Amino acid sequence: xxxxxxxxxxxxxxxxxxxxxxxxxxxxxxxxxxxxxxxxxxxxxxxxxxxxxxxxxxxxxxxxxxxxxxxxxxxxxxxxxxxxxxxxxxxxxxxxxxxxxxxxxxxxxxxxxxxxxxxxxxxxxxxxxxxxxxxxxxxxxxxxxxxxxxxxxxxxxxxxxxxxxxxxxxxxxxxxxxxxxxxxxxxxxxxxxxxxxxxxxxxxxxxxxxxxxxxxxxxxxxxxxxxxxxxxxxxxxxxxxxxxxxxxxxxxxxxxxxxxxxxxxxxxxxxxxxxxxxxxxxxxxxxxxxxxxxxxxxxxxxxxxxxxxxxxxxxxxxxxxxxxxxxxxxxxxxxxxxxxxxxxxxxxxxxxxxxxxxxxxxxxxxx
Amino acid sequence: xxxxxxxxxxxxxxxxxxxxxxxxxxxxxxxxxxxxxxxxxxxxxxxxxxxxxxxxxxxxxxxxxxxxxxxxxxxxxxxxxxxxxxxxxxxxxxxxxxxxxxxxxxxxxxxxxxxxxxxxxxxxxxxxxxxxxxxxxxxxxxxxxxxxxxxxxxxxxxxxxxxxxxxxxxxxxxxxxxxxxxxxxxxxxxxxxxxxxxxxxxxxxxxxxxxxxxxxxxxxxxxxxxxxxxxxxxxxxxxxxxxxxxxxxxxxxxxxxxxxxxxxxxxxxxxxxxxxxxxxxxxxxxxxxxxxxxxxxxxxxxxxxxxxxxxxxxxxxxxxxxxxxxxxxxxxxxxxxxxxxxxxxxxxxxxxxxxxxxxxxxxxxxxxxxxxxxxxxxxxxxxxxxxxxxxxxxxxxxxxxxxxxxxxxxxxxxxxxxx
Numbered sequence: 042x043x044x045x046x047x048x049x050x051x052x053x054x055x056x057x058x059x060x061x062x063x064x065x066x067x068x069x070x071x072x073x074x075x076x077x078x079x080x081x082x083x084x085x086x087x088x089x090x091x092x093x094x095x096x097x098x099x100x101x102x103x104x105x106x107x108x109x110x111x112x113x114x115x116x117x118x119x120x121x122x123x124x125x126x127x128x129x130x131x132x133x134x135x136x137x138x139x140x141x142x143x144x145x146x147x148x149x150x151x152x153x154x155x156x157x158x159x160x161x162x163x164x165x166x167x168x169x170x171x172x173x174x175x176x177x178x179x180x181x182x183x184x185x186x187x188x189x190x191x192x193x194x195x196x197x198x199x200x201x202x203x204x205x206x207x208x209x210x211x212x213x214x215x216x217x218x219x220x221x222x223x224x225x226x227x228x229x230x231x232x233x234x235x236x237x238x239x240x241x242x243x244x245x246x247x248x249x250x251x252x253x254x255x256x257x258x259x260x261x262x263x264x265x266x267x268x269x270x271x272x273x274x275x276x277x278x279x280x281x282x283x284x285x286x287x288x289x290x291x292x293x294x295x296x297x298x299x300x301x302x303x304x305x306x307x308x309x310x311x312x313x314x315x316x317x318x319x320x321x322x323x324x325x326x327x328x329x330x331x332x333x334x335x336x337x338x339x340x341x342x343x344x345x346x347x348x349x350x351x352x353x354x355x356x357x358x359x360x361x362x363x364x365x366x367x368x369x370x371x372x373x374x375x376x377x378x379x380x381x382x383x384x385x386x387x388x389x390x391x392x393x394x395x396x397x398x399x400x401x402x403x404x405x406x407x408x
Numbered sequence: 409x410x411x412x413x414x415x416x417x418x419x420x421x422x423x424x425x426x427x428x429x430x431x432x433x434x435x436x437x438x439x440x441x442x443x444x445x446x447x448x449x450x451x452x453x454x455x456x457x458x459x460x461x462x463x464x465x466x467x468x469x470x471x472x473x474x475x476x477x478x479x480x481x482x483x484x485x486x487x488x489x490x491x492x493x494x495x496x497x498x499x500x501x502x503x504x505x506x507x508x509x510x511x512x513x514x515x516x517x518x519x520x521x522x523x524x525x526x527x528x529x530x531x532x533x534x535x536x537x538x539x540x541x542x543x544x545x546x547x548x549x550x551x552x553x554x555x556x557x558x559x560x561x562x563x564x565x566x567x568x569x570x571x572x573x574x575x576x577x578x579x580x581x582x583x584x585x586x587x588x589x590x591x592x593x594x595x596x597x598x599x600x601x602x603x604x605x606x607x608x609x610x611x612x613x614x615x616x617x618x619x620x621x622x623x624x625x626x627x628x629x630x631x632x633x634x635x636x637x638x639x640x641x642x643x644x645x646x647x648x649x650x651x652x653x654x655x656x657x658x659x660x661x662x663x664x665x666x667x668x669x670x671x672x673x674x675x676x677x678x679x680x681x682x683x684x685x686x687x688x689x690x691x692x693x694x695x696x697x698x699x700x701x702x703x704x705x706x707x708x709x710x711x712x713x714x715x716x717x718x719x720x721x722x723x724x725x726x727x728x729x730x731x732x733x734x735x736x737x738x739x740x741x742x743x744x745x746x747x748x749x750x751x752x753x754x755x756x757x758x759x760x761x762x763x764x765x766x767x768x769x770x771x772x773x774x775x776x777x778x779x780x781x782x783x784x785x786x787x788x789x790x791x792x793x794x795x796x797x798x799x800x801x802x803x804x805x806x807x808x809x810x811x812x813x814x815x816x817x818x819x820x821x822x823x824x825x826x827x
Contacts, residue, residue: 180805183805186703187707193795194791319548363556363557363559366552370553
């Protein structure tokens with residue numbers, strides 16, 4: 042038994058290794074074709090990426106990406122494609138910021154309320170797509186994409202100073218800043234500090250792992266994803282599962298904007314960053330929907346983004362990093378598929394060999 | 409992981425009763441009824457722009473990229489490959505279209521756009537057909553790659569050009585346009601503000617004034633796709649790959665090659681759509697200018713029940729709602745709220761007649777809400793006008809999704825000798 046496990050470990054590690062090798066190779070080709078030296082580029086990225094300041098930035102970004110990828114992964118585990126994390130976290134962070142700026146509560150309590158509001162709004166926004174899917178059969182892929190744009194439009198409308206927003210300076214529009222007592226303290230690391238929210242993100246990762254691996258709900262969720270017919274046969278109400286999984290995914294998506302909101306910006310301005318949701322999809326794919334894998338994926342993603350900041354100084358367009366990210370995702374999914382096929386074929390061969398051996402020993406026994 | 413874009417487990421089986429086919433007279437009658445309704449709404453609200461030639465012209469220009477993306481989706485999904493990567497291929501089309509037009513002239517731009525989109529299609533085909541990666545996953549990767557590649561290429565190519573930069577190209581040379589004779593008379597009629605006559609003149613005028621030659625090409629691609637896919641042996645084989653690939657293989661069709669071809673053509677269509685968006689609709693490449701139109705094109709195709717005629721109608725609707733933000737949007741969309749309320753009320757009453765009480769009552773409820781909104785306000789905020797096409801997509805799909813039938817093997821990875 043031990044030997045089989047060892048083989049599995051090799052296979053599990055083979056996929057990401059293969060993918061990284063391919064990604065580095067392809068990125069190098071792009072670099073060479075565009076007239077840059079791959080070695081120098083990678084070297085300066087690495088140098089800049091392990092700079093202490095960069096490490097803090099990377100950890101902070103990873104916190105955000107980790108939550109985003111978890112939200113996506115919850116859907117992925119049951120074949121639900123929540124492409125709408127982007128819209129969900131923005132509308133959630135907006136309303137959380139509005140509540141945070143308006144409510145007069147003691148700091149820690151206010152933080153809790155802000156988190157709860159974000160989760161509720163995120164779940165609600167994802168819930169629309171879920172309801173449309175179970176009642177009207179609308180694909181969540183399309184509906185969540187449309188809800189992204191609609192959510193952004195609603196936020197743009199409400200953030201106007203005549204409505205829920207305030208004018209900061211003469212140009213900047215944002216929500217009412219939260220009181221200083223509701224700033225989430227950071228965790229000191231070297232010279233600076235990282236977002237305190239990183240602990241909550243870790244807790245979410247552990248929660249995700251427990252939920253999927255140790256509960257009835259998680260089992261049903263994975264079963265539905267692997268074989269819907271089998272799940273139905275064993276008494277799973279698929280529609281209810283879709284609804285609950287989507288609400289859960291949206292709830293986690295609601296948290297995505299909070300590391301930034303509670304740790305740095307303390308208000309939702311017009312320049313609140315977008316696009317974390319799409320990064321989350323890619324990272325969930327990189328991490329194979331596994332809580333540890335996602336963490337590694339999030340770190341890699343943030344590392345690439347942070348370390349590319351140096352490239353403009355080197356005369357390489359830093360946009361190369363987006364290509365690297367795209368290539369990485371594509372090679373990872375292809376590598377996983379190849380490894381899956383290989384191990385399937387291995388398995389069949391082994392079973393075949395065992396059956397043949399059994400048949401031979403039977404033949405030997407009968408006559 | 410496998411997923412088609414319409415959940416078949418939730419879609420109930422088609423009713424045994426035969427559905428009436430949409431024949432040409434029925435379609436024309438429907439269009440006429442809609443025009444009367446719109447004309448009435450215009451008279452009541454005074455929002456002249458909802459049928460002005462300017463709006464219709466803009467709607468046509470904006471419908472073309474959506475329709476081309478939808479055609480791309482049609483080709484690919486008829487061969488059984490879901491192509492969420494249309495958005496990325498559209499983006500590639502905008503960049504390559506702009507680059508080709510800037511370097512070599514307008515028509516070379518269209519060609520370059522096709523090539524760029526087809527490259528995106530090729531990547532999607534390699535991942536889904538050869539390696540059997542989940543279609544949605546691969547599509548998402550293509551979208552990331554498309555956005556990244558164009559940004560990188562802009563940084564290389566457009567930065568040192570006059571007016572260009574990392575996020576945009578210089579202004580592009582125009583593609584020739586033409587105006588049919590008699591459009592002046594239509595313009596006069598349109599100005600009169602008569603019931604129905606002026607609306608008709610406005611719509612016709614919009615369709616024949618300053619039409620880009622590329623628009624004509626794009627519109628021609630709809631019947632061409634129909635004939636190729638439904639009236640030739642090749643088309644039958646291609647569609648067989650989307651319905652029952654194993655059966656097609658057993659009859660000697662090379663399923664892999666068919667799927668490759670379909671997905672590459674699909675990317676080419678989306679690429680042409682992108683080139684059109686950059687060259688004709690805006691005459692500049694700007695980062696993010698596709699704004700989800702690839703997805704909307706996919707929605708148009710779903711709305712059109714995986715048929716070319718239906719998707720063209722869908723693209724028309726989305727293009728129209730898209731055009732409103734350019735032409736006194738708030739007022740026009742406000743007027744259309746009345747139209748929406750009337751149409752929803754009609755659907756609600758119809759559902760009640762058909763004894764579908766829950767749907768009927770909820771639709772009537774929504775209609776009443778829309779009517780109240782219309783009565784209590786004078787205009788719709790700009791921010792809402794911006795997402796009008798997306799909200800329309802959502803509405804249309806939620807009203808239509810259950811009666812649709814996607815190709816049977818749509819979105820399923822296929823392996824020769826598998827199953």
